[in-house]
Amino acid sequence: MKKKFNLLLLGNPNTGKSSLFNKLTGLNQKVGNFPGVTVEKKEGTINFKNNYFANVIDLPGTYSVNSFSPEEEVVSNILLEKNKISPDAALVVSDIENLKHNLLLFTQVKDLGIPLYLIINMCDVMEKRGIALDISTLEEELKTKIFLISTRNSIGIDDLLNEIPNIFDSDTSAIVDNNYMDFGTIQKINNENNSSLFYKSWLLQINKISNLEDLKKIKHKEAVHRYRFINNKLNKTLNIDRKKAYDLRSKLDNIFLHPFWGTIIFMSILALIFQTIFTWSSYPMDFIDEMFSNLSNYTKAVLPEGVFTNLLAEGIIAGIGGVIIFVPQIALLFMFISILEETGYMSRVVFLFDKRLKKYGLSGKSIIPLISGVACAIPAVMSTRNINDWKQRLTTILIVPFMTCSARLPVYLILISIVIPDNYFFIFNYQGLTLLGLYLLAVLMALISAFVFSKMIKSNFKNYVVIEMPNYKVPVLKNVLFTVYSKTKSFVFEAGKIILSISILLWILASNGPGDDFKYAEQIILEKYDNKKNISELDYEIQSYRLENSYIGTAGKILEPILNPLGYDWKIGIAIITSFAAREVFVGTLATIFSVGSENVETIKEKMSYQRKQNGQLLFNLPTGVSLMVFYAFALQCMSTIAIVKKETNSWKWPAIQFTFMTIIAYISALIVYQTLS
Amino acid sequence: MTLDKIKLNQTVKVTKVHTDYVPTKFVQLGFIPGAEIALERPPSKNGLLYIVLDGFYLAITEEIAKKIEVEKID
Numbered sequence: 001m002k003k004k005f006n007l008l009l010l011g012n013p014n015t016g017k018s019s020l021f022n023k024l025t026g027l028n029q030k031v032g033n034f035p036g037v038t039v040e041k042k043e044g045t046i047n048f049k050n051n052y053f054a055n056v057i058d059l060p061g062t063y064s065v066n067s068f069s070p071e072e073e074v075v076s077n078i079l080l081e082k083n084k085i086s087p088d089a090a091l092v093v094s095d096i097e098n099l100k101h102n103l104l105l106f107t108q109v110k111d112l113g114i115p116l117y118l119i120i121n122m123c124d125v126m127e128k129r130g131i132a133l134d135i136s137t138l139e140e141e142l143k144t145k146i147f148l149i150s151t152r153n154s155i156g157i158d159d160l161l162n163e164i165p166n167i168f169d170s171d172t173s174a175i176v177d178n179n180y181m182d183f184g185t186i187q188k189i190n191n192e193n194n195s196s197l198f199y200k201s202w203l204l205q206i207n208k209i210s211n212l213e214d215l216k217k218i219k220h221k222e223a224v225h226r227y228r229f230i231n232n233k234l235n236k237t238l239n240i241d242r243k244k245a246y247d248l249r250s251k252l253d254n255i256f257l258h259p260f261w262g263t264i265i266f267m268s269i270l271a272l273i274f275q276t277i278f279t280w281s282s283y284p285m286d287f288i289d290e291m292f293s294n295l296s297n298y299t300k301a302v303l304p305e306g307v308f309t310n311l312l313a314e315g316i317i318a319g320i321g322g323v324i325i326f327v328p329q330i331a332l333l334f335m336f337i338s339i340l341e342e343t344g345y346m347s348r349v350v351f352l353f354d355k356r357l358k359k360y361g362l363s364g365k366s367i368i369p370l371i372s373g374v375a376c377a378i379p380a381v382m383s384t385r386n387i388n389d390w391k392q393r394l395t396t397i398l399i400v401p402f403m404t405c406s407a408r409l410p411v412y413l414i415l416i417s418i419v420i421p422d423n424y425f426f427i428f429n430y431q432g433l434t435l436l437g438l439y440l441l442a443v444l445m446a447l448i449s450a451f452v453f454s455k456m457i458k459s460n461f462k463n464y465v466v467i468e469m470p471n472y473k474v475p476v477l478k479n480v481l482f483t484v485y486s487k488t489k490s491f492v493f494e495a496g497k498i499i500l501s502i503s504i505l506l507w508i509l510a511s512n513g514p515g516d517d518f519k520y521a522e523q524i525i526l527e528k529y530d531n532k533k534n535i536s537e538l539d540y541e542i543q544s545y546r547l548e549n550s551y552i553g554t555a556g557k558i559l560e561p562i563l564n565p566l567g568y569d570w571k572i573g574i575a576i577i578t579s580f581a582a583r584e585v586f587v588g589t590l591a592t593i594f595s596v597g598s599e600n601v602e603t604i605k606e607k608m609s610y611q612r613k614q615n616g617q618l619l620f621n622l623p624t625g626v627s628l629m630v631f632y633a634f635a636l637q638c639m640s641t642i643a644i645v646k647k648e649t650n651s652w653k654w655p656a657i658q659f660t661f662m663t664i665i666a667y668i669s670a671l672i673v674y675q676t677l678s
Numbered sequence: 679m680t681l682d683k684i685k686l687n688q689t690v691k692v693t694k695v696h697t698d699y700v701p702t703k704f705v706q707l708g709f710i711p712g713a714e715i716a717l718e719r720p721p722s723k724n725g726l727l728y729i730v731l732d733g734f735y736l737a738i739t740e741e742i743a744k745k746i747e748v749e750k751i752d
Contacts, residue, residue, distance in 0.1 A: 064706045101708050101734050213698075220697050223705045231712075240733065249735070253719060257728070351737050355724040465742075466707065469718075469728065469735040 006086055007046075007054040007164065008078065010109060011093035012102050013061030013388075014470045016121040018042070019151035020093055021058040022482045024161065031486045040385065042486075048165050057085065063101070065108045065203065066219055070390050079112055080203060089167045090116040091160075096126055096133070096148075097471070099238060103230045104223065110144060111174040111199035115167050117145050119160065124150040130241035138237040143171045152476055174199055180225035182218070252472050256348045266349060270371045273336045281328040288328070292321025310511060311504070319503030322582070323496035326378050326640065330491050331484050333372055333379040337386060338483040340368075342475035346386065350467050358465075360447050361454020363392040370396070370446065373403030374439075377641045378495075381648055382487060391459040397648055398453050398658050401641050402446035402634065404439045407583040411632050412438055414587055418609050419625030434629075442633055445665065491644070498643035506581050506639075509551040517549040544593055552577050566631065566667070567624035567674040569613055576637070583637050623677035627670040635666035679750075681715065681743035682727065689716045690748035699745040708732055709746055 011017040021029070025044025042058040059078065060071035067073035077083040092109055094102030099120065106118055126133070139146050145163070149156035181202055209215045256262050299313040340346045350364035357366050365387045373380035380400045387393040412435060420431045517524065525542045533541065547553050556573030563573050571593045579586035590608060611619035620628075636642065636659045645655040684690055692713045695705060708731050718735060719728040726737045 063703065066702065066706065068701075068703050098734050100732055104706060104708075216702050217697060219702045220695075220705045223702070224710045227708060227710050227713075250718070253728075257719065257722070259723065351722075351724070351726060351728070354726070465726065465737070465739045466703065467726070467737040469737060471735075 003051060004053055004055060005088040007056045007167075008087055008090040008114075009056060009058045009093060010075065010090050010105065011061060011119075012063055012095070012098070012105060014468055015061070015093045015095040015098075015102060016151045017061060017093040018058055019476065019479050020091070020119065020121065020149070020157075021056060022479060023151055023154065023157050025056050027485075029486070031490045046161065046164065052165060054089075054164060062105065064105055064223070065112075069388065071388070079109065079114070080200060087112075087114050090114050091119050091164075092116055093119045093121055096120050096122050096131055097129060099133075100227075100230055100234055103234075104226055106142075106144075107176050107226050107229065108199070110142070111176055113172045113174070113197055113200070115170040115172055117147055117160070117163070117167060117170070118142065119147050119149055121149055121151055123148040123155060124153050129247070130243065132239045132241075134237040138233065141233045141236065143173060143175055145170065152473075176226055176229045178202075180221045247471055249471055253348070253469075256345065257351055259352075262348070262352050266352060266367075269340075270367075273333065273372070276332050276336070281332050284328040285325050288321065288325050292317055292324070296321075311507070314511070315504040315507035316500070318507070319500040320496075322503050322640070323492060323499050326376065327488055327492065329376050330379040330382065331488050333375075333383060334484050334487040335480055337368060337383055338480040339475045341386065342473060342479060344470040344472045347467055347469050351469070354465060354467070360450040361392065361395050362450050363387045363389060363396070364467075366392065366396040369400050370403060373400040373405060376405050376407070377401045377403070377638065378491070378644050381641065381644045382491065384648065389459075391454065391457050394457055394649065394654065395450050395453045397645055398654065398661075399446040399450045401636050401638065401658070401662065402442050402449060404442045404633065405583075405638075407638065408438075408632055410584045410587050411579075412629055414605055414608070415620070415625045415629050417605055418620045419622045438629060438633055441630070445634060449661070449665075490647075495640065495643040495647045498646060499640050502639040502643070503581060506552070506578065509555075510547060510578065511550065513546070513550040514554060515549065518546060521546040521549065547574065547589075547593060565674070566627050566670045567621075567678065568628065569619060571611075571619075572624075572628065576631075579637050580639055582640070583632060586632070586637075621678075623674045626677060627674035630673045631666045631670035633666075634662055634669055636662040679748060681729075681746040681748050682740045684715065684717045684727070684729070684743075684748065686717050686720055689714055689751045691715075691751050692746060693749050694747040696745040696747070700742060704738070704742060704746075707736070708734060714751065715748065 009017050009021050021042060021044060024046055029042060029044030031040060031042050040060070044056045044058075046054045046056060048054070057078075059075045062072040062075045064072075065076050065079055067076040074083070078085050079087055081087065090109055092102075092106045094106065109116060120133070125131075133148075135146055135148065147156055147160045147163070149160060151157070178198065206215060206218050209218070256265060296313040296317045299317060300309060303309040303312070337346075340349070346365065349367065352364065353367050354364035357364055362370075366384075368386070369380040369383045372383055377400050380403070381397050384393045384396045384400070387396060416431045416434050420434045423430050425433070513519070522542050525538060525545050529538060529541065553570075553574050555577055556575075557570040559573040559577075560568075560570045563569070563576075568576075571590070574593060575586045575589040578589040608620050609618075613619050618624075642655045642659060645658060646652055649655070679690075681690070681692075692709060692711050692715065694711060695709055697705070700709065713732050715732075716730045717727065718730050721727060721740070725740050727740055727743050728735070728737045
């Protein structure tokens with residue numbers, strides 16, 4: 001036995017594999033991606049006596065060693081040692097209710113000669129479901145030690161933990177004969193005299209077959225042969241008396257899968273989630289915002305004035321605050337998603353919505369990220385992890401930022417109040433209708449874009465609709481908390497790094513300028529107004545002048561010729577650049593540019609209403625205002641979203657494509673709107 | 679008959695799987711000759727069949743169900 005060995009956790013989806021992983025490793029776990037792919041990798045450690053320890057790897061759920069998705073390909077590559085992770089030992093997790101189907105993977109892993117135990121989970125429901133299993137006979141038939149456990153009630157976990165160090169004493173011989181293999185292939189590999197390596201050699205051989213139809217027939221034949229073996233073994237050991245079985249599945253399915261009531265219930269659940277993310281999280285978010293603001297002010301007060309203090313207070317602390325502020329939303333969303341998954345309800349959601357969303361290239365599970373995106377795109381993008389099909393997941397990630405997030409609201413509200421008359425069409429207020437129109441426009445563009453992306457994205461894996469419909473269960477609090485913890489941690493430490501870096505960069509660009517105008521801003525303003533304004537007013541004028549002459553201000557002026565056809569001047573250009581940090585910064589930036597002493601919407605609104613272009617026209621007139629709203633509806637003006645998309649797709653390629661695509665759509669749409677209305 | 683014709687409260691046995699059309703994944707899920715299938719819920723308008731395959735509850739498309747031949751069990 002090695003001092004440190006890899007212990008793979010394998011199993012079909014919904015067998016409780018991740019719950020077992022949590023039980024075995026506790027908080028000694030880290031979440032990342034497998035190299036080169038966006039498949040989540042969960043690793044944890046178990047320490048044994050004499051400094052031995054197991055590196056437990058929770059592999060993605062799979063039905064067999066043959067791969068039909070990137071997740072299954074990861075598992076297959078590890079088992080066939082095409083990956084750096086060596087498969088030293090394995091725990092194959094199955095569910096007592098689906099033992100027959102779960103054993104297909106078990107027989108394959110067993111035949112690969114990997115030391116393993118068979119774990120049969122959910123033993124606590126055996127009596128309720130009328131299931132009886134002759135464990136000792138099955139152990140003999142499968143030449144494998146079996147552990148009956150319940151991750152829900154912590155049954156059998158300690159026994160398993162005690163026995164893991166002895167896993168290398170397991171019988172590693174193959175259990176299924178080779179009769180399904182064709183003679184030619186057997187001849188090619190017959191120099192291998194170890195029967196357990198024979199299956200591995202066979203898999204490597206058949207994977208070289210280029211004719212897909214031939215390969216398919218071989219895999220079909222193997223599966224049929226293995227199922228015959230499994231049926232034979234279970235006929236001797238497993239007895240299910242369905243008359244004794246009782247569960248609420250049918251009754252609950254009647255409600256949750258009802259085309260009308262099921263949809264209403266789901267919409268109500270979404271409303272609750274949405275309400276939580278949108279409003280309840282605002283309390284902790286406000287607290288975090290205030291805390292970091294106070295910390296920033298305190299830092300400035302206690303440290304000597306200078307560049308370092310400003311960088312720390314306005315760049316680094318504000319940047320960290322900009323990461324932590326999303327934690328309540330992420331934690332709450334994942335708490336709900338985890339509960340929906342744990343209860344088995346998520347499969348019903350897919351059943352209800354799959355057909356409706358499939359025509360746009362999305363999955364039934366895309367509904368959760370899309371609706372969550374109305375609150376914030378960050379947790380919404382993270383929640384796409386629940387979509388199994390990579391292409392559907394990527395399509396969902398790419399369109400989520402079109403949904404009208406809460407950060408767009410301050411921009412819309414101020415622009416609507418300036419350019420849309422407060423009149424009524426029957427009982428409908430024009431301003432309200434405009435806001436509604438912007439929300440609907442976003443949904444429409446998201447669906448059109450989903451259709452476009454689904455046609456453009458190529459996938460090597462075909463997606464077939466097979467929805468496993470697990471039993472309804474009461475969620476286990478510990479599992480829910482583990483999910484919340486791991487998702488939040490991965491956001492803070494992975495996407496957080498990118499967000500912090502961009503925050504600091506934006507701060508540097510806004511706090512430094514290329515010429516004397518920036519350097520001597522204070523002197524220039526003091527001379528210009530010559531004590532005609534009070535100290536506070538002068539201070540805002542200096543800030544405004546500095547921003548105008550900073551690198552960001554210069555960039556805004558450089559962008560002016562590009563933005564002019566949309567009706568924008570350099571001031572709006574600056575606000576567009578700074579609001580890349582977060583869309584709501586648009587209002588704050590305009591407040592600074594127009595030298596408004598507070599972010600009071602009414603005051604800013606008043607100032608903005610009077611601003612004029614060089615040709616004397618109002619800057620914020622109807623064409624410019626509507627054009628700007630359309631621009632913000634479609635543009636990816638959010639560095640945090642870009643950071644999270646990079647993290648979730650494990651590449652800069654997709655955020656770059658997404659940013660370019662959305663910016664082009666935003667520009668063209670805003671151009672059409674402005675040119676048409678003016 | 680094919681699986682898409684299955685009725686509620688009826689149990690059928692798979693007799694043939696058209697391997698040219700049915701993806702390998704389905705065979706690996708247990709759609710093999712001899713497997714017993716029952717319909718869990720009446721067919722829905724969303725084109726999905728909610729079935730029980732040897733105690734395994736899952737939903738598949740009618741399109742795939744048409745490629746699986748079955749016979750009634752008395």
